[in-house]
Amino acid sequence: MDSLTQVVLGAAVGEAVLGKKVGNKAMLWGAIAGTIPDLDVAARFLTDTITATEMHRGFSHSIVFSVLMAPILGWLVHQIKKRPDVGWQGWAKLFFWGLFTHPLLDAFTTWGTQLFWPFDVRLAFNSIFVIDPLYTVPFLTCLVIAAFKKKGTLSRKRINNLGIYLSTGYLVITLFLKWGAYSKITAELEQQNIAYSGISMRPAPLNTILWNANVDAGENYLIGDYSFFDSQPVTFTPFPKNREASQELAATDAVQRLSKISKGWYILEKENDQWVYNDLRFGLISIDPQKPQFVFRYILEEKNGTITATEDRPKMENTDAIFATLWKRMMGN
Template identity: 60%
Template sequence: MDSLTQIVLGAAVGEAVLGKKIGNKALLYGAIGGTIPDLDVCLGLFTDTITAIELHRGFSHSILFSIFMAPLLGWLVNKLEYKKNLGWQAWTKLFFGSLITHPLLDAFTTWGTQLCWPFDIKVAFNAIFVIDPLYTLPLLVGCIGVACFQKNLKLRTRLNKMGLILSTTYLLSTLILKFYAHRTIETALKNQGIEYTTISSRPSPLNTILWNANIDTKDYYLTTDYSFFDTQPIQFKKYPKLREKSADLIKYTNIQRLIKIAEGWYIIEKKDGQWYFNDLRFGVIPREDGSSFFAFSYLLEEKERKIQATETPKNQRDAKFLIQTLWKRLQGN
């Protein structure tokens, strides 16, 4: 999830663990704990694009990391806050809670996370977009409210608890919404006589009303979207796999790494004399001129007998038009 969400989630967890004893400092240290797993993005400053993608949501997002880091942080903060006389165990509980909830939340997104590191098992429920106001707002309002009251007031505890309950209930409800949307798309495929091997569904940005899906067939991928307000039949768009044209590129090690990152959902295409690797898991972004492009696309360049990948940039104008298009589409077809 986005940084703000992880900060307020960590703060709310910190408040739930030690708020009655240390007041607003529980929010502060919880927020710090909720931020720490995402510091792995800093590694991207010292390595190439592909390695940076592989490292993100890896070790720092694992259960093992939370288990080992929590006591270390607990011991350190206990030394800094020695006047509180809480003992390292109490601080450890705070940091373990704020650390472990970070990857657990990320597991609900399309990116997923490596909870079971060092085992190569990626957990991704594809149930919530990385930015979802309906999940974040209850936590944010709760934390702001908590900060306005003294630590010994019952209202403070109730506000924080309510924020956690509302956000968690919404998060769990996304699994039910996903199940319904997924089944609806499967039924449409069956009714239209389309044979396929795999289907992957996920929510569109900022909401859980409009859902996108990728469908794998023998020679091409299908994409579609479905809103709970739709009244017309679901339609599918074809994207040829183009495997034969990119056969020579697929042999490169870095291309194989990208294919693994994309979990097999990819198209390699040549545009304007240059090769691009498109990760299909995050769909396409429309442009005002009627064209569209894949949300995550990488320019491929051969240097020193190796393939280097560079993510193609997105601009604010595309993002603005995307929001407008999403708002219109989620109201139904």
């Protein structure tokens, strides 16, 4: 999830663990704990693009990391604060839950987390976008109100807990919404007599009303979307896989590693004599209505006999039009 959401979650967890004893400082240290796992983004400046992508939401988002770091951070804070009524164990407990709830929340997103590192399993429920106001705003509101309540009062505890209950309840609801959208997509595929071997679904940006679907239909990927306000059948747009044309490139170590990251959902295409790797998991963005672009894509270049990848993010120059298109599609076809 986005940084603000993780700060709010960490602060609320800190309050739940130590708020009664240390007040708003528990929120502060909880917010810090909730931010720490995302420091793995520093890998972008220390290594190549593919390695940094592999490391993202890896070790720092695991149970092992939470267990190892919590007592260390707890001891360090204890040396600073010197609170005998809390002790290093109390601070360690705060840090453990702040560190651990971060990857738990991220597991609901499309990227997922390697919660069980070193086992090569990435947990991704694909039920919430990385920024979702319905999750964050009520949670943040409860946290701010709780922060102005007197330390240790029942009203402060109840309001903070309400934020945790609302946010957790919303996460559960997203799973049911995904199931509903998935059922609709599979029904549409059957109605349209489309044979397929796999489906990947995720919510569109900023909401859980509109859902995007990738469908593996042999030589093509079909991409469609469904809104709970739709009244017309789902339209599936084919995108050729280009597996034969890109066979030699697809066999390289770089593309094999990218394919593992994207769980096989990718398209290699040539643009102006330049090979581009498109990661389908995060869908399309309609910057140019005539030619939508995949959100995550990498420019592939050969240097000294080795394929290197450079991330090529879309240029967000016309965000008003993008959000207008998203809103219109959310409201139904």
